[in-house]
Each structure stands twice: as C-alpha cells, then as structure tokens.
Amino acid sequence: GAGVSQTPSNKVTEKGKYVELRCDPISGHTALYWYRQSLGQGPEFLIYFQGTGAADDSGLPNDRFFAVRPEGSVSTLKIQRTERGDSAVYLCASSLQAGDTYNEQFFGPGTRLTVL
C-alpha cells in the first residue's frame, strides 16, 4: 500500500514569503505528526493531530507556523514570513492512532525547504 507522501519534495523560497507544505498520511491513520530536521540534527517535534484537531502544538517555534487537517486526512503546514533559519527538512509521519502506548509512526520522505 501507499506510504506517507509529502509535496513538494523540494521548495526554494525567498525570505519573507509564505509557503505551504502538504502531507498525505497512510489511509486509515488517524494520527498525523510534523517534525523538523535541521542539518546535522535529529527530527524535532512540531505538532500532532488526532483526527482533525491539533492535540499538541507545543513544538511550533512561533506564531509564523500553523498547521491544519480539516478533514482528518491530508495536512498542510503553513509558514508565514519565512526566515533563513526556517531552512530544514520537514517530515510528516502518521500512525493508526495516538495514545498512551506507542503506535508505530511511519515517516514520509520529507520536504526540503530552503529560504534564501
């Protein structure tokens, strides 16, 4: 079956511009996660959804970052007024559900964002 897909695979933008990054989770997975991986670092949690609602957005670095999942499937991560420090690989993952016990998170290939 299809895995997690992310589009675009690469995005180059200029400082100050607005970008949207899309994630298509595995069909039937109710939980969706966004992580950010800077060069030489491990992935860092940004936000996760259980269904349509953001269950935990404590990892979003500031109010320029926002994510939605209106129908409980596809999610879009939105970054306003991009800064050079936003350059990173943005990873999306999905799992059957989120909860007290670990449900395996399946990762997409990521979107590499470069802010010039």
Place this chain on the structure above:
Amino acid sequence: GNSVTQMEGPVTLSEEAFLTINCTYTATGYPSLFWYVQYPGEGLQLLLKATKADDKGSNKGFEATYRKETTSFHLEKGSVQVSDSAVYFCALYRSGYSTLTFGKGTMLLVSP
C-alpha cells in the same frame, strides 16, 4: 525534560566489522526506546524497539538492549555490510506525550 544523546559520527567501518553505536537517554518514568534508520534518499524507518527494561529489540542482525540502570540503548551488529551505510537515530517515546524525541543521529559508512 526528555532527551537522547548518541555518539557523534561518522562511524567508518570495513565490511564484516563489529558495530556499536552508543545511545543514552534522560526521561522520567518508563519510556519506550527505538532505533530508526535513514538510508540515503529515503525516509526514516523503524529498525527496532524495546518497551521495557531488559527487553532486547532485534531486526536485520541489529540488536539493542534496554538498560534502565545505565539509561542506555546501544545499537550493535556483529558483522556490518556495505548496505548498512545510513544514518541511525536513537529515539524515545513517553506515554502521554504521543511524540518521539530523537538523538542527533550517527552516520555509518561501511566500505568493502
């Protein structure tokens, strides 16, 4: 807070050599522990996991044992192959948080 520390790379080995990648963690309670692997050009994949103390996770010849007394989860393989060249991430999951905390990753380069 939760954190994971793993040895810096790159780790450079010849084929059939023994591999150890060290990982230690800081967390309250009883986290689950994982090793993820990222092959060149591919997404993160779960390699193995252990959910409680003294559990041993294993997959594809790799092993790691959850040591609560030393808060460690070191990755080992007896005989590496060129195809094992990748970046390896140690991670933990705490009940109630629903998200993974990753180490910085260790690049492994295996030469023929």
